[in-house]
Amino acid sequence: MKAFIFDLDGVICSTDELHYLAWKALADREGIPFDRVMGNRMRGVSRMACLEIMLEKANHSYTEEEKKEMADFKNSHYVALLDKLTEKDLSEEVRSTLQALRKMGYRIAIGSSSKNTPIILRKLGIYDWFDAVVDGNMITHSKPHPEVFLKAAKLLCLPPEECFVVEDAVAGIDAAKAGGFVSIGISDASRYEKADYKIHTFSDLLNIVK
Numbered sequence: 200m201k202a203f204i205f206d207l208d209g210v211i212c213s214t215d216e217l218h219y220l221a222w223k224a225l226a227d228r229e230g231i232p233f234d235r236v237m238g239n240r241m242r243g244v245s246r247m248a249c250l251e252i253m254l255e256k257a258n259h260s261y262t263e264e265e266k267k268e269m270a271d272f273k274n275s276h277y278v279a280l281l282d283k284l285t286e287k288d289l290s291e292e293v294r295s296t297l298q299a300l301r302k303m304g305y306r307i308a309i310g311s312s313s314k315n316t317p318i319i320l321r322k323l324g325i326y327d328w329f330d331a332v333v334d335g336n337m338i339t340h341s342k343p344h345p346e347v348f349l350k351a352a353k354l355l356c357l358p359p360e361e362c363f364v365v366e367d368a369v370a371g372i373d374a375a376k377a378g379g380f381v382s383i384g385i386s387d388a389s390r391y392e393k394a395d396y397k398i399h400t401f402s403d404l405l406n407i408v409k
Contacts, residue, residue: 202362203300204351207311209367209386211293212323221277225269232256243368245312245341246270286324296402306330310351312341331355342370345378
């Protein structure tokens with residue numbers, strides 16, 4: 200194995216709560232019921248796919264133009280919440296583990312459906328740490344399609360079978376498996392039977408590569 204491809208939200212940093220708050224703000228504006236269960240279903244999928252999940256509980260249909268406005272509202276609210284993000288929001292565990300993997304000679308990349316990935320990485324002060332960054336602006340298909348990870352592997356000039364994918368969402372593990380990668384589940388994905396490896400904390404990655 201020569202590389203690690205990381206999801207961003209819920210793996211490198213905990214911006215999942217900010218996504219939830221932004222979707223909740225939109226749902227409240229539209230009078231649509233929205234809870235944590237629905238929020239968890241949105242993890243690892245594209246913005247428009249998330250919107251469709253939210254609209255399952257809407258009491259009327261929306262035009263494509265209205266849907267675009269709703270997605271833009273959510274993103275603007277989310278970006279406003281991101282303004283408060285700083286380098287202090289990157290845990291020392293994640294920081295030291297990434298540094299250790301790099302020192303061991305592993306290449307590292309980001310494979311995220313979030314279109315705000317570059318903003319987040321720069322606010323955390325780690326954008327330049329990664330050998331490749333693939334985000335939602337660069338893909339057509341969201342997870343569980345493997346496109347985001349396949350593009351990252353291509354930028355790393357490595358075949359999928361030589362790359363670990365680290366994911367916290369079931370859709371991300373399914374995407375990794377579909378692309379021929381070795382998957383590592385953390386958080387919710389650590390309870391998913393299809394994950395090749397299951398870890399409880401980020402630093403457990405070092406136990407896998409000992």
